[in-house]
Amino acid sequence: MRLLKNKLFTLYMEMMKLLLKVVPVKRGQICIINGSGYAGSNGLALFRYLKEELHYKDVWLLENFPSSHLKLAIWLKLASSQVIIGTHDPYKVSKRQTYIQLWHGIPLKRMGFLAKNANIIDLEKGHQHWSKSVDYITSSSDMYDTLMSACEGIADNKFVHLGFPRNDFFQIDEQQKAERKLELVGLFDQAVIKKEPRLLFYLPTFRMEDNNQNLSDMLKNGNIFGLTNFESNQFEALLARENIIIIAKLHPVEEKQVDVTALNQLKHVKVIKGNWLQTNQHDLYEYLAVTDALMTDYSSVYFDYLLMDKPLLFLANDLKNYEARRGFLLTPYQTFAPGLVAKSMQEFNQALVDLFKLDLHDERNQIRKMIYQDTYLKNNSSEQIWKQLIQDLVQDCK
CATH class of the missing domain: 3.40.50.11820 (CDP-glycerol glycerophosphotransferase, N-terminal domain)
Structure with missing residues (x-):
C-alpha cells in the first residue's frame, strides 16, 4: 500500500x-x-x-x-x-x-x-x-x-x-543571547539554576531506524541517552556535583516515545520539542549560540558548532551497529570526532567530569579548517x- x-x-x-x-x-x-x-x-x-x-x-x-x-x-x-x-x-x-x-x-x-x-x-x-x-x-x-x-x-x-545561512544564527547580539539563555534556564527549577550551571545541549541523530525496540523501551523509561546501566539517581547526583544542566532536542519520532513523567525525575535534564521552538519563533541555532558545550552521536550539527570553538562530547555507545547499518563518509569515526568520545555509561560519566577541564582546541580547529575554509x-x-x-x-x- x-x-x-x-x-x-x-x-x-x-x-x-x-x-x-x-x-x-x-x-x-x-x-x-x-x-x-x-x-x-x-x-x-x-x-x-x-x-x-x-x-x-x-x-x-x-x-x-x-x-x-x-x-x-x-x-x-x-x-x-x-x-x-x-x-x-x-x-x-x-x-x-x-x-x-x-x-x-x-x-x-x-x-x-x-x-x-x-x-x-x-x-x-x-x-x-x-x-x-x-x-x-x-x-x-x-x-x-x-x-x-x-x-x-x-x-x-x-x-x-x-x-550556510543557518550559521548566521550563531551571530545574534548580546541582548538576544541573554534572552535565549533565560528561555533555556527557565525550563529548570530555581534551585538548579541559582548556581549558574554550565549548559550542555544534547542533539542526537535519528536512532529509530529498523524499529529499534531496545531504544524505544529506554525512551519510555526516560533514558534519552540509550545507555544500558543508566541509573537516574546516580546520574542526577553527578550532574549536580559537576554543576551541569542538559537540554535535549530529539528527533520528532523519538520525542513522541519519551515518558515525560519518568524524565521529569531528573532535575538537571529537560527535553524541548519542535513546537517549543516554533512557539518561541526562534531557531535551534540561536539557542546553541548560548550553550557551553554540545553532545551528539552521529549528527553533523557538531561541524557547525566548531565555528564557536566550544567543547564537544560524542555519545557513541552503538557505534559498531551504526557503522554496519548506515556507515560514514568520514572514517575512522573518532578521527573526525574532535572531543571526548563515550561508548558506555562509565565513560559517559567520566566524560562529563572532564568535559570542561580538557583543552581540545587544536583538535577542534583541525577539523573545522577542513569543513569551513577561512577563505570562503x-x-x-x-x-x-x-x-x-x-x-x-x-x-x-x-
Missing part, C-alpha cells in the same frame, strides 16, 4: 509540474522552500535576512512541501517564482527558474551513491533529478564539494563557496549569498 501511495504521489507531482509550465515567471520573485522548520534552518535564516534586513518585498517562505494538500494559489506562486531556494529534495517547475540548493547539513553519514543497500536504478534517477533541477549549491569548503559530489554526482561548476567565510552567509549570487539573478528587483 505504501509503495502504491508513493507512486501516486510522484505521479501527482509530475502532473502538477507539467500543468504549471505555462505559468509566466515573475522577475525578482523569490521562493524559499524550508524543510527544516526551526531546527538549524538555512531557509529560515536566509528568509529573515532578505525580509528583515534588506526589506526585500518579493520573497516568500514555503513550508510543508512537497504536499498533496497545497492550494492552487500556492502552486501558481511557486511556478511563477524566478528563484527557488531549497534545503532538501530540489524542485522547480521550468528551466526559466533558477534553483539554489542550500541543503541542511554537512554530509557525515553515507547517502546517495554511497548509501548502503541502495537501489542503483533509484540512485540514477535521483542523480538525473539533481542534475536537471539544481543550478547552484552553496558550500563551505573543497571537502564539502567532494562529499556532496560523491553522494549526488554534482558537477564542480555548480558549487558556490558562500557558506568572510561575512555572514546570508549576506554573501545575496551579494554574490541572488542579487545578480533578480537583477536588483526590489
